[in-house]
Amino acid sequence: MPDTSRTAISIQALKKKYKQVEALRGVDLQIPTGEFFGLLGPNGAGKTTLIKSIVGLVRATSGTLRVFDYDVQRDYLKAKAMIGLSPQEPNIDRYFTVRRTLEFQGGYYGLSRKERRRRATELMEQFGIADKENDEYWKLSGGLQKRVLIARALLTSPKILILDEPTAGVDVEQRHELWHHLKNLNKDGTTILLTTHYIDEAEELCNRVAIMNRGQIVEMGEPKTLIRKYCQEQTKVYPGSLEEVFLKVTGKSIHEDQSLKNGKD
Amino acid sequence: MEKINFRGFLTLVEREYYRFFRLAVQTIFPPIITTLLFILIFGYSLGEKIQTINNLPYILYILPGLAAMGVISNSFSNSSTSLFMARMDRSIENILAAPLSHLQIVGSFVIGGVTRGLVVGLTTLIVAKVMTPLTFSSLLGTLLSLVLISVTFSSLGIIAALWSEDWDHLATFTNFVITPFLYLGGVFYSITMLPPFWQKVSYFNPIWYLVDDFRRQVLGIGDLPAWQSQLVLWALALSTFLMAVRLFQKGWKLIH
Numbered sequence: 001m002p003d004t005s006r007t008a009i010s011i012q013a014l015k016k017k018y019k020q021v022e023a024l025r026g027v028d029l030q031i032p033t034g035e036f037f038g039l040l041g042p043n044g045a046g047k048t049t050l051i052k053s054i055v056g057l058v059r060a061t062s063g064t065l066r067v068f069d070y071d072v073q074r075d076y077l078k079a080k081a082m083i084g085l086s087p088q089e090p091n092i093d094r095y096f097t098v099r100r101t102l103e104f105q106g107g108y109y110g111l112s113r114k115e116r117r118r119r120a121t122e123l124m125e126q127f128g129i130a131d132k133e134n135d136e137y138w139k140l141s142g143g144l145q146k147r148v149l150i151a152r153a154l155l156t157s158p159k160i161l162i163l164d165e166p167t168a169g170v171d172v173e174q175r176h177e178l179w180h181h182l183k184n185l186n187k188d189g190t191t192i193l194l195t196t197h198y199i200d201e202a203e204e205l206c207n208r209v210a211i212m213n214r215g216q217i218v219e220m221g222e223p224k225t226l227i228r229k230y231c232q233e234q235t236k237v238y239p240g241s242l243e244e245v246f247l248k249v250t251g252k253s254i255h256e257d258q259s260l261k262n263g264k265d
Numbered sequence: 266m267e268k269i270n271f272r273g274f275l276t277l278v279e280r281e282y283y284r285f286f287r288l289a290v291q292t293i294f295p296p297i298i299t300t301l302l303f304i305l306i307f308g309y310s311l312g313e314k315i316q317t318i319n320n321l322p323y324i325l326y327i328l329p330g331l332a333a334m335g336v337i338s339n340s341f342s343n344s345s346t347s348l349f350m351a352r353m354d355r356s357i358e359n360i361l362a363a364p365l366s367h368l369q370i371v372g373s374f375v376i377g378g379v380t381r382g383l384v385v386g387l388t389t390l391i392v393a394k395v396m397t398p399l400t401f402s403s404l405l406g407t408l409l410s411l412v413l414i415s416v417t418f419s420s421l422g423i424i425a426a427l428w429s430e431d432w433d434h435l436a437t438f439t440n441f442v443i444t445p446f447l448y449l450g451g452v453f454y455s456i457t458m459l460p461p462f463w464q465k466v467s468y469f470n471p472i473w474y475l476v477d478d479f480r481r482q483v484l485g486i487g488d489l490p491a492w493q494s495q496l497v498l499w500a501l502a503l504s505t506f507l508m509a510v511r512l513f514q515k516g517w518k519l520i521h
């Protein structure tokens with residue numbers, strides 16, 4: 001259960017301008033401790049930019065960003081120590097094996113040698129990659145690579161887990177296994193921030209979601225509430241879905257997508 | 266008092282060493298071979314036809330320069346390759362997202378480069394000591410000079426790796442900056458052998474001061490007053506290192 005008295009991530013009036021692109025145009029967001037929060041939005045909406053500013057890989061143009069009361073610019077060491085990140089694009093040493101990848105991560109965050117080894121073994125087992133421990137990361141299949149990225153984010157038992165499209169390119173079975181895993185982590189108190197293009201995933205997992213479009217949060221709330229708000233004609237047969245909300249809020253329709261596809265032919 | 270993430274720093278250093286020891290054979294044997302070849306060519310054949318410099322046989326005169334040359338190119342290539350690879354596979358982003366200070370990150374790259382430089386420099390000197398009547402003027406001074414030269418070029422390697430957008434850029438930096446300065450840096454000659462114009466030009470070559478200091482520490486002779494080359498050596502090591510840290514703090518080419 002989210003603890004609304006303590007804020008895990010607090011973002012105020014955050015703006016980010018790359019050379020030409022205004023990627024974030026004033027984002028306000030409070031994520032309480034223990035919440036499972038989903039960030040939705042079409043390609044280029046600014047989800048990754050927002051996440052990268054939280055971990056200090058993007059420097060915001062203006063606004064404030066705090067992680068458990070630590071300013072991510074001023075108290076950057078303390079803020080970063082709280083977070084485990086599984087990035088959208090892999091960022092793993094080319095010649096590292098799976099085990100080395102995990103153990104070094106523990107080292108960067110100050111875990112003892114013994115603790116690193118124990119956690120690495122534990123997580124490889126949990127994620128079904130124990131038999132790959134001596135394989136080089138870059139030689140694994142895409143789905144396994146994703147698992148390594150997530151396991152690495154979890155290695156340091158972070159208070160805040162940030163997952164940027166953890167299930168992109170992952171098969172259905174693995175996806176459901178990951179969902180199960182994430183639910184348990186969240187139950188045990190880990191705050192989770194997740195981005196995904198699978199709206200059903202967000203509906204299944206998240207306490208709250210924000211829908212971003214062109215650098216702004218255009219709608220935010222509990223999936224159920226949003227569905228009630230946007231899907232008027234809900235009946236027992238057709239209860240409405242978060243996907244429908246998403247399309248309405250971002251000004252797209254399934255029909256439009258269809259015509260886009262036709263146009264390409 | 267804030268707790269410093271010392272384990273994190275050691276892990277960064279371990280990461281450098283891991284990369285480096287995979288290349289151990291490529292690091293230790295080339296300087297041995299080069300040194301032996303130079304001793305063969307300049308010691309036994311050509312050397313006798315070239316005048317002595319400061320009353321020293323030519324081969325003895327160039328040996329420190331040879332060692333410095335190996336130190337310079339190896340410490341530079343070690344840190345530049347390591348950081349550039351980390352930019353290519355994005356592993357540098359993972360390190361930047363971890364609770365590690367910029368000083369720690371830059372420090373680890375520099376320690377990697379210094380270690381590689383020391384291995385090459387000492388290997389050269391040991392081979393030279395075994396094969397020729399080389400004696401050291403100041404062992405401690407020699408070591409300190411080796412370390413400072415490596416710090417300078419490891420830091421430059423970091424700056425070059427940040428500046429470069431692809432491998433060709435990095436090669437350009439080596440071919441057009443490091444190599445010419447190195448060959449015109451008094452490795453193979455004393456400045457007194459140059460025409461007056463080129464003597465003046467040498468004063469603008471930072472590498473010349475480094476080689477001169479190193480030669481003085483090893484052989485006890487040099488072209489410049491000791492304090493001048495010392496001053497330049499310290500100034501270069503400090504300024505390049507601080508510059509590399511500063512660029513990381515600013516996130517130049519690292520943070521958007």
Ligand SMILES: Nc1ncnc2c1ncn2[C@@H]1O[C@H](COP(=O)(O)OP(=O)(O)OP(=O)(O)O)[C@@H](O)[C@H]1O
Pocket residue numbers: 018019021022023041042043044045046047048049050088521
């Ligand atoms: N380093 C960069 N330099 C310039 N523009 C950038 C950079 N990174 C992102 N952008 C731009 O910022 C905008 C937001 O990109 P971002 O990656 O945050 O979107 P996203 O919501 O994560 O998209 P996706 O769902 O495709 O991952 C896009 O227009 C993108 O082109």
Ligand SMILES: [Mg+2]
Pocket residue numbers: 047048049088164
């Ligand atoms: Mg993204």
